[in-house]
Amino acid sequence: MLNLARRISSSSRFGGGSRRWLSASIPGPCIIHKRGADVLHDPWFNKDTGFPLTERDRLGLRGLLPPRVISFEQQYARFMDSYQSLEKNTRGQPEGSVSLAKWRILNRLHDRNETLYYRVLIDNIKNFAPIIYTPTVGLVCQNYSGLFRRPRGMYFSAKDKGEMMSMIYNWPAQKVDMIVLTDGSRILGLGDLGVQGIGIPIGKLDMYVAAAGINPQRILPVMLDVGTNNQKLLKDPLYLGLRQPRLEGEEYLEIVDEFMEAVYTRWPKAIVQFEDFQMKWAFETLQRYRKRFCMFNDDIQGTAGVALAGLLGTVRAQGLPLTDFVKQKIVVVGAGSAGLGVLAQAVQAVTRMAGNSDAAQFYLLDKDGLVTKARKNLDPAAAPFARNPGEIDGLGEGATILEVVKKVKPHALVGLSGVGGIFSEEILKAMRDSDSPKPSIFAMSNPTMNAECTAADAFKHAGENIVFASGSPFPNVDLGNGKVGHVNQANNMYLFPGIGLGTLVSGARFISDGMLQAAAECLASYMTDEEVQGGILYPSIDCIRDITAEVGAAVLRAAVSEGVAEGHGDVDQKELTHMSKEETVEHVRKNMWFPVYSPLVHEK
Numbered sequence: 001m002l003n004l005a006r007r008i009s010s011s012s013r014f015g016g017g018s019r020r021w022l023s024a025s026i027p028g029p030c031i032i033h034k035r036g037a038d039v040l041h042d043p044w045f046n047k048d049t050g051f052p053l054t055e056r057d058r059l060g061l062r063g064l065l066p067p068r069v070i071s072f073e074q075q076y077a078r079f080m081d082s083y084q085s086l087e088k089n090t091r092g093q094p095e096g097s098v099s100l101a102k103w104r105i106l107n108r109l110h111d112r113n114e115t116l117y118y119r120v121l122i123d124n125i126k127n128f129a130p131i132i133y134t135p136t137v138g139l140v141c142q143n144y145s146g147l148f149r150r151p152r153g154m155y156f157s158a159k160d161k162g163e164m165m166s167m168i169y170n171w172p173a174q175k176v177d178m179i180v181l182t183d184g185s186r187i188l189g190l191g192d193l194g195v196q197g198i199g200i201p202i203g204k205l206d207m208y209v210a211a212a213g214i215n216p217q218r219i220l221p222v223m224l225d226v227g228t229n230n231q232k233l234l235k236d237p238l239y240l241g242l243r244q245p246r247l248e249g250e251e252y253l254e255i256v257d258e259f260m261e262a263v264y265t266r267w268p269k270a271i272v273q274f275e276d277f278q279m280k281w282a283f284e285t286l287q288r289y290r291k292r293f294c295m296f297n298d299d300i301q302g303t304a305g306v307a308l309a310g311l312l313g314t315v316r317a318q319g320l321p322l323t324d325f326v327k328q329k330i331v332v333v334g335a336g337s338a339g340l341g342v343l344a345q346a347v348q349a350v351t352r353m354a355g356n357s358d359a360a361q362f363y364l365l366d367k368d369g370l371v372t373k374a375r376k377n378l379d380p381a382a383a384p385f386a387r388n389p390g391e392i393d394g395l396g397e398g399a400t401i402l403e404v405v406k407k408v409k410p411h412a413l414v415g416l417s418g419v420g421g422i423f424s425e426e427i428l429k430a431m432r433d434s435d436s437p438k439p440s441i442f443a444m445s446n447p448t449m450n451a452e453c454t455a456a457d458a459f460k461h462a463g464e465n466i467v468f469a470s471g472s473p474f475p476n477v478d479l480g481n482g483k484v485g486h487v488n489q490a491n492n493m494y495l496f497p498g499i500g501l502g503t504l505v506s507g508a509r510f511i512s513d514g515m516l517q518a519a520a521e522c523l524a525s526y527m528t529d530e531e532v533q534g535g536i537l538y539p540s541i542d543c544i545r546d547i548t549a550e551v552g553a554a555v556l557r558a559a560v561s562e563g564v565a566e567g568h569g570d571v572d573q574k575e576l577t578h579m580s581k582e583e584t585v586e587h588v589r590k591n592m593w594f595p596v597y598s599p600l601v602h603e604k
């Protein structure tokens, strides 16, 4: 519901520096250089029927709107009414078309009135996240060329080589804080969707606004269109991207290099989040840019922190001290950017706890089964996690998931394969013999259809005492007798907004391992013992702004202690250094934008 008691932002509509929030109830003015119909057609300034009469006079709007002024609260209620009517009227219709209808109504509001859009999004994040983010965003990407009405964000294609440095100045905002970039090559578990993958940066940045209060006037979704290898799209007459196979090798890297140079020439303090790149480019670009630019890869690094926080939670759920993490047997299915990122961070955690990684009992499987040192053409990125063939009771190269689960009896089974339903009934039943009293099953692949198993199947086959997490939301499971199987959403949305916000407010030059580790540790320690004992590993998405403020503060403090923070806005590095933990959280919170109608003041 609309929360009128919230604090309001005085500043952010200017795009000029992030001034502190006011606790007073009068929002600061906003300078506007347009008048008349141009104001109504700019979603950033538009208030629809909410323009007060004096403002209508000042901005030349008189006569362009019906005479009655409708308050923000009334507009909000009217939108929610139409949304709820849509829900009622589409009951019983196919889920996909209902979700798309919901996405359309939200998208229309986004296109028309950003203030109202972000306010309803923030207040109803639990209901709307599955529409603007996973799983519906996957469907939107699959149908993007048909759904396209208006552009959002920027598109740089292979045909723009040599032009990017000037093209970047076509973006109308003077300042950009946060960019989410994709090349569309691995969209969720849906594969190569080419230019249609732009839906992902848009959805991620909506989460940045909702969860981290990044000013929406300073976000930029970007599609790097280097072609697609998706034959269906290449043949589709409506496909909006380049009709050519993906660039490879140096040709590909030259495009990404040029884009990165262009971005940092115009906005040297912008943060770039790489999203949904196929594995080879995800690792290569992270390696290539992470010390030169302020960037991170969400699928590798954001996912790793969320998974590690969840896995540490499952140790606590068993009533064990955190240091027992080193004894956990964890099977990860999927050796891509996400699976390898998770294992790398888990190994780092073991090393911190035990002094070295010898104790780690992790098992990695890909499409060819258990990854061992006997693997032909073993991927160097997977090599550190390859087991010796036969070291566990005859488990050899390429052993199946079922064989591995039966022999290893893992404490946790983590799915990051992108393959829906791969945790079969037999595999889930085998988890009943796990060495853990509360076996964990993380079906983290997105969207819902690609989850390794459903929540209901996990509780049905693996038993009621499991701890369950999925990447896309599932409803809690009714176990009968008043008992409920809790579903956690192990999604990087719990970390990337805080990583971005903490980095921004710290003014860090780059994103260090220490900053990422601090983010994961903060999330891991967020839940109480009682909650984790009840199988609840992550906070409710309803309080995503609170957790993001905490994560952001942890990231900021790590940046300060590692000496990479340079300060942001009118708060310099020295001032950041002197803030207590509580003051840092408050400072991060104060930097969050919050949507209200600001008085508009026209300037030529």
Ligand SMILES: NC(=O)c1ccc[n+]([C@@H]2O[C@H](COP(=O)([O-])OP(=O)(O)OC[C@H]3O[C@@H](n4cnc5c(N)ncnc54)[C@H](O)[C@@H]3O)[C@@H](O)[C@H]2O)c1
Residues within 6 Å of the ligand: 186, 187, 188, 189, 190, 278, 279, 298, 299, 303, 306, 333, 334, 335, 336, 337, 338, 339, 365, 366, 367, 368, 369, 415, 416, 417, 418, 419, 422, 444, 445, 446, 447, 450, 470, 471, 472, 490, 491, 492, 493
């Ligand atoms: N929940 C989250 O926060 C989150 C974050 C990142 C990625 N993901 C999801 O994880 C999935 C994988 O992402 P990625 O970037 O690692 O993809 P990727 O393409 O880099 O890797 C996929 C891996 O799965 C393996 N695989 C394919 N079929 C398999 C099978 N039948 N059995 C075992 N392994 C198999 C492949 O060999 C590959 O190693 C996607 O569905 C994505 O949506 C979820």
Ligand SMILES: O=C(O)C[C@H](O)C(=O)O
Residues within 6 Å of the ligand: 133, 134, 187, 188, 189, 276, 298, 299, 445, 446, 471, 491, 492, 493
């Ligand atoms: O986009 C998500 O929901 C999580 C993750 O980044 C993914 O690629 O699946």
Ligand SMILES: [Mg+2]
Residues within 6 Å of the ligand: 188, 275, 276, 298, 299
């Ligand atoms: Mg992703």
